[in-house]
Amino acid sequence: MARLRVGVLISGRGSNLQALIEAAADPDFPAEIVLVVANQGDAGGLAHAKASGIRTETINHRAFNAKQGFEASIDATLRGARIDLVCLAGFMRILSSWFVERWRDRLINIHPSLLPAFKGLDTHERVLASGTRFSGCTVHFVRPDVDDGPTIVQAVVPVMPGDSQETLAARVLAAEHRCYPLAVRLIAEGRVQIRDERVDIVGAMPPAEVMMFNPVG
Numbered sequence: 001m002a003r004l005r006v007g008v009l010i011s012g013r014g015s016n017l018q019a020l021i022e023a024a025a026d027p028d029f030p031a032e033i034v035l036v037v038a039n040q041g042d043a044g045g046l047a048h049a050k051a052s053g054i055r056t057e058t059i060n061h062r063a064f065n066a067k068q069g070f071e072a073s074i075d076a077t078l079r080g081a082r083i084d085l086v087c088l089a090g091f092m093r094i095l096s097s098w099f100v101e102r103w104r105d106r107l108i109n110i111h112p113s114l115l116p117a118f119k120g121l122d123t124h125e126r127v128l129a130s131g132t133r134f135s136g137c138t139v140h141f142v143r144p145d146v147d148d149g150p151t152i153v154q155a156v157v158p159v160m161p162g163d164s165q166e167t168l169a170a171r172v173l174a175a176e177h178r179c180y181p182l183a184v185r186l187i188a189e190g191r192v193q194i195r196d197e198r199v200d201i202v203g204a205m206p207p208a209e210v211m212m213f214n215p216v217g
């Protein structure tokens with residue numbers, strides 16, 4: 001069966017991109033990463049893509065007078081590559097509702113908190129300041145409001161006494177690297193259905209997947 005054609009949008013380091021590339025290196029993985037688009041040429045993740053022979057494009061938002069031109073360029077590039085699913089992986093530009101609606105239900109994002117809690121920037125700093133005992137990550141379909149949309153996969157991690165932003169971020173990031181490939185796989189397998197803006201996962205879940213939804217360590 002043809003693999004789902006995935007395009008990944010990044011702004012920086014690209015460790016989630018790398019997790020997707022590694023998952024897709026397995027020929028049994030039902031999706032392939034065919035294109036990586038960065039909005040700045042110094043995005044570290046571009047090197048991950050190039051090292052794996054994946055096509056990269058840099059579309060710099062600063063080269064456009066208005067957001068519409070920037071987004072139209074990304075849109076045309078994705079369509080030209082016959083992309084089925086777009087993954088935002090540390091893409092730090094807010095996309096307009098024009099773009100979001102054009103890719104509705106084919107555009108997903110990862111955020112380093114248990115949404116709908118702690119939307120926006122400086123997530124780990126605000127989690128620590130709040131005193132909450134748990135954080136985590138969320139993979140969700142993108143809607144026009146920032147960090148909003150139906151949840152596909154979440155993982156919980158503990159907030160430990162003495163955590164800094166860096167130690168908490170590293171713990172959450174390890175969970176992100178498991179959740180993003182899982183979400184893409186579930187979509188590629190046709191097991192993700194959106195009903196009334198909530199996601200149903202079709203089919204029984206093997207224990208390993210359940211652990212990813214709620215990992216213990």
Ligand code: GAR
Nearest residue numbers: 012013014015016089090110111112
């Ligand atoms: C990840 O922690 C991701 O969840 C976060 O940026 C980081 C990107 O890391 N995204 C957001 O905060 C979006 N609101 P990466 O470039 O190594 O994947």
